[in-house]
Structure formats: structure tokens, C-alpha cells
Amino acid sequence: MTHAYVHGYADREHERLHDQARTLSDLLHHDTHYPEGCTVLEAGCGTGAQTLELAARSPSARFTCVDISAASLAMASRRAAEAGLHNVEFQQADLRTLPFAAGSFDHVFVCFVLEHLADPSGTLRSLLRLLKPGGTLTAIEGDHGSVMFHPEHPAARHAIDCQVRLQARAGGNALIGRTLHPLLQAAGAQRVQVSPRFVYADASRPGWVDGFTRKTFTAMIEGVRDEAIAAGLSSPADFDAGVQALHRTAEADGVFCYTFFKAVAQAS
């Protein structure tokens, strides 16, 4: 699993994930509030990019955040401490063999994780079993098929496609966002409600242009450059042209769009 994580574990990637979490926090999390005293499992917390946002928005809920990577958990734990959060515990575990009994949590939260799994529906089924009656499972994923930009450029499409193919080779699916409703239904979830979260960046929204177009999406694509070239998916020149074309969409007459999907469901 560790080696297959398409985004890598480098410092720059951590920085990117935390930039992304800040820019996107309101868009993705504004309607997620966990009441006082309830228990929440965050499945696949990574370095805590979403954890910090979640726990700060629900300061009276108790979070158990698990990840397969001890190094990521160490960083997440340090960042939670720096943020002064006292309602978060971290625990190393594999999502496929979680050490919790059925009905252990009031709520489950899983964000930017299913996209990396070979069997997301099976994982969702396992997570749903951990819910107490009436509890909710919240899942958030992006979908690289949602990318739209101006000026259009085939090199940019090529570079994005490299990322999609690398993620597929690693057993994941970068186009998973649109499938959350059928995935959750197949996993046995009830009352599945999906709401798209649209990111739109043009010159009238400089915060989104810098925080999302440049520092989130384009940075993510840049982050797989060496791997894409090593895998024979692109020449260096073609990949670099794609990254340049993505940066072009952040100029004064450029536009960039991306859609995340957020699902909330119940176990029964």
C-alpha cells in the first residue's frame, strides 16, 4: 500500500495537502458538524490535513483517526498538537482489517481515501458495520474527469491522464467521485445523499486561482512527473508542456474548474 500511494510521501506533498485543506475546507466541510460527546472514526487520516479541519469544527466530538502509515500518523499527531486539538487520537491500522468491533462509532468520515483502494465498496461495507444505529458515514472524493479549463490544451489533458493512469496502476481510481452514490448503494448503505462541490477559479477569484489551480491541482500533477516518466507514460517534454498549460489556466484570462463529491449515508 505504502509504495503504491500515488501522491507520494515527500515534504512538498505534505505542504500541498495542507494548502489544499485550507482552501477547500469551507467548500467541503461547512456542513459537517458532529455533536458533543459523539465518537467519530476518520478512516485514512494521512498527515491530518482533513483531521485538523474536522476536529476544529466539532470541538466537542471525539475523533479516532487511523492510517496505515506510521510516518504520516506521526506528522498528523504533531500537527494536531500544534493546533491545540485535544479531541483527537491517532492509531495505526489497515483499513481492510480495522481493529474495532461492529457498532463502535457514532459516525465515520473518509476523505480522499477510497480513490486509492482496489475495493472501495468492500471497505465501505466494513466501515458501515462500525456505525451505531442512526450514525452516518461521510465520504468525500474528487474526480479528475471533472477537470475543465480555459485555454483548452491537449498537453494538459495528457499530463492529467498520466496521473489517472498511475493511480489506476496502483489499484485506485482518480475518477471515483461521480460513483459515490452507486458505490455506497452497492455497499448496503441507506439514504445516500450526494452533493457535488464545484471549484471555479477565474481572475475574479485570485484566492482560488492560487490556492487551488496552482497550489492544489497543478501541484498534484507536477508531483507525479518523475513517476510518469519512469513508467513510460510521458516524455519529459510532453509532461512539462502539460504542466505549463495548466499554469497557463491560472493567468488573467484563464479558467479552471474541478468537482468534488460529498456523500452522507446511513448503515440501516
Next chain:
Amino acid sequence: MTHAYVHGYADREHERLHDQARTLSDLLHHDTHYPEGCTVLEAGCGTGAQTLELAARSPSARFTCVDISAASLAMASRRAAEAGLHNVEFQQADLRTLPFAAGSFDHVFVCFVLEHLADPSGTLRSLLRLLKPGGTLTAIEGDHGSVMFHPEHPAARHAIDCQVRLQARAGGNALIGRTLHPLLQAAGAQRVQVSPRFVYADASRPGWVDGFTRKTFTAMIEGVRDEAIAAGLSSPADFDAGVQALHRTAEADGVFCYTFFKAVAQAS
């Protein structure tokens, strides 16, 4: 111009446009209210699909609705009368040579029209000149590059691509939505604000599945079948497979997504 209108002028197409207008009305128009007494030019009203929604939402504003097609205007006029609207006048005119003096209107509204024009920026520049000081221009367009669906299917992409190519051959651009901000800026507009309007249809939203996936988008693609085949863009079998794949996204485990873009701008 008339013959090049990609959606055609058949009765079934009128029905589709009115189904679409009802389903989408809230999503597209809920934030458009013209105050009492002000004058609004609707540029390219067609058979009045948007006119009825607009005029009903701003009953004390006065609308002048122009179109190049006398037949479309006759139908629009009849429908406005049937709807009991008394605040709408219809007038035949070419958008490229509108018979109005500069500063004639408080507001201008143009919806699903720029996509059909060879020089949308030039038309926008002309329309902006018709505004009184402080008036607004509102433009709404779709973007076929925003289409996402599940299950994914290359035949569906092929059929959609036929529509995009036919529209391009007719001098239009089915991917225009994302470009509204730069288009309006290039036309000299000020304070351009674009807001995407995302259509999301899964089994939990049967009204959208039927009203949009089936009766709006898939019906629109089906509507160019014969033209696409006659133009050599598709075999009948390939096109029909694409339409079938689009209908497949309206089944219980299917998902369909589309994005419209709405821009509001001022002349100075």
C-alpha cells in the same frame, strides 16, 4: 443562420426546450429578479423557453425579446399569451444588427445563444453598448465538456462529440460555458462574476434523472442523430449505442452530471 441552428426547429425540439426550461428554471434563474419598471432585452429568445421563466419571475419589468426566426417568435408569442404574461414584447431581429440605440435598456439577458455564434465576443460588445449606466448583462451557457456520467462508456462520449463537432461546423461552440469570464472581459465588460450551476442526477433525484438526463441532455443528443450520420461523423449503430449508453446512466445505479455557467457583468 437559421439552417445552421444545430438543435433544429422540429416540434420535438420545442418540447425538449420547454421541458428543460422547467427543470432548470430554479437552478439557473432563482437569483435573477428585475425590478419594477425596468426594461430588459432578451437577445435570442427562440421559442420563449427562458422568456416564460424570466417574465414570470419579474412581473413588473418590461421585456423586449428578439430572435432571428419569425416562426420561433410566433410560438414564443403564443406561449407567452397562454401563460398570461403581459410584460413581454417580441420583435424579429438579427443579433448582429440590432435596431436599438446605445443605452436603450436597463438590463440585457442572453441564454443558450452565444454557443451558436461565430463571434460571441463581438455580440457581447454590441449588447453591452445597449445598456444604460449601471445596468447588467446576464449570460447563461452550458458546456458539453462538463458532462460526467456513470457507467462511463466510449460510445456515449462519441455521440456527444458528434454534437460538439456539428455545432463547431455551424460556427458555434458547445464548450463555451467555461469561457464566459474571459469572453466578457474581452468584450469590455466590467465586474464580471461567473457562478457555475451544477446539475447532478442519481437515483435519489428522480426528477433530475427524468427531467435532465433523459428529457434534456440525452434528448438533445438524440436530436442530432440524423444530421451526425448525414455528415459522416458517425455510423447509425455507433450513434445509437451512444444514446443507449446515455440512457443507461439514468438507471438505478447510474449518475449524470452537467454544468451550466451564469455570468453577470456591467458595461462600465
